[in-house]
Amino acid sequence: MSIKNLFKIALNALLRNKFRAFLTMLGIIIGVASVITMLGIGEGSKVSIQQQIAGMGLNLVTVVPGSQQRGGVQFGASTMQSLKETDVDVILADCPAVQAATPEVRGNGQAVFGALNWPTSLYGENLSYLQIRERSVVSGRMFTDRELSGAGKVCLLGQTVVKNLFGEGADPVGQVIRFKKIPFLVIGVLDPKGLNTFGQDQDDLILAPFTTVQKRVQAITWVQSIYTSAIDSKSTELAAAQITETLRRHHKIKASDQDDFTIRNQTQLLSTFSSVSNILTVLLGAIAGISLLVGGIGIMNIMYVSVTERTREIGLRMAIGGKGRDILMQFLAESMLLSITGGIIGIMVGIAASKIIGSAMAWPIVVLPGSEILSFAVCTVIGVFFGWYPAKKASNLDPIDALRYE
Template structure:
């Protein structure tokens, strides 16, 4: 008996029961399609998060005021005003930092002519662009002089530009108002799009931090500090340096808790990617379970098929089929069901994933290994779950089988 004949016999048997073969296949199709779709979505979101994080600067360090209590009243971090301009200035001298910038922000309405738009204003230093990896599309960044004089100048992001200048006029040199204070636009940032948390990175207005502190908020503390380690590897050393500098500034004695928090981009990156990794794993597990259910479906149908075709098996044996021929025939049948189901599933999964990308705009990433993996799994499923029914068929006694009614 040659392999080609076996394939022919199996194909014939399947085509005699098209509906049943298709329904059996459906389990595998759904299983494989869901594995591919889920992994594509999982990988896509993981990939986009990683990309965003590296775009944001993987060596970024953020310093926030810490929680503390004064006189038994616990205060939240946003109410704390432990970070001062002196802290910022002390960080400028640290050797493992390439850039430092304070951040003070306030929200409100921007007005230009008949247009207005609600947003916030970020008071920063000149190095902020470097830390956040922002680039200017046109115009220029404000200077140290502007900071010294608390100039009313600003650099705006694309969203602000589009909303305040809907007719496409050049915003450079125009004056917009924020809380009744006029700001002259001196630069426009390059478009950055949404980040992985769904925040619009172009909804941004940068102005000297001194301007926000003195002219808008009238405060002497700053909300947070942003810094860049020279390289990603030096983040830890830089963090230790910052801690030492801030502790000495704040005159914290031995044993006293830090009144600030330091977050690095690395921590954030690993946190987010481990969350999305977990999600991907969960999705893949759910999908894998459906693949197993599909496999059990194959086994079920193959058992029914063996019983139903006992007489046929008897006949085949009586005309000279050996046990191995019968075993191979049924194995090939279940194998073909699962392979065909797998191929349809892969096609369907890829189109689902592309559909999700096109219509829901989720990032997707179809990787070759996910396709190979699901194909391998359904091949295995076909052979594994087809084995017992096929073995049962091969072990039938031809005498009993041929007279089976």
């Protein structure tokens, strides 16, 4: 029998029971659609986390003071004054994997403009800050070298601070605000960045030269952390190693002693989050896979019932010249038509569902290009696998018995 006739026979047989065929397909439709949607959600969460971490600067390598042991007593890291402005210079000079570095000095306090005030954080940085943290100035300008060395009382505001001190959409450039009673001239506004992965508002800050914050606001001699940027995202480990080596030498730490600083990079963070979202994807995919399997068993069940119900038809087909192989192929073709049609509809439903969920949750749902092909292949395999046993049973019937079947 030709393939064309085979599929015509199978299709006619299915069309005789349209509603049943649809219900059988429904299992596959739901299975495939959920596989695509679930993998999409899993992948979407991964991409979303990656984007946010990359937004914080994927090349970022952070140096913070580490805990220190003196005379057997462990001191808390936050009390340490081990990082100095000069550390930044030696890092830049001796670490070829580092392309930029800035010291950071922070201070919390109330920013005041006119009758309005807002609690926020003042960040003292150098000129490399924008490059390292991947930020930009949307209005006004960055502070200059001269303002940095002269501890100029200038600042740039984050969007949240602008909103709370000046109102939505206002341009604060040229105004003077006060932070801990010290007047600062607003020279620029930073780009909006939204919340980070941890729910922290990245726009709630005031940026100023670190010299100003260190000397005029905090009156300290050390820096609280150093942010550096590796030459590319693959070199963060190398940069961390070079910084460790440089700082140990510069701080004159003996080989037997611990570091007096700690280095963190975003790749560690990224890999932690990626592994979490990978687990999520596997979990969702497994649940969806089970529903696909249940759909496949549904096909097997219907095909099995169908073979029994259509015993006389099988007998007739054999009597008029259908070979065992023809009958086998017919039932296989029927189950494959069910599973493949169901699979195609499922893929469309899955993509549509992903789009709807994506827009409803404002979450980037990524339909993996492989997932449609995978689902399609799985459907075909399901059709053959679950159709085989009932089809084999049909093809082994004896035509005489089958024709007499009541």
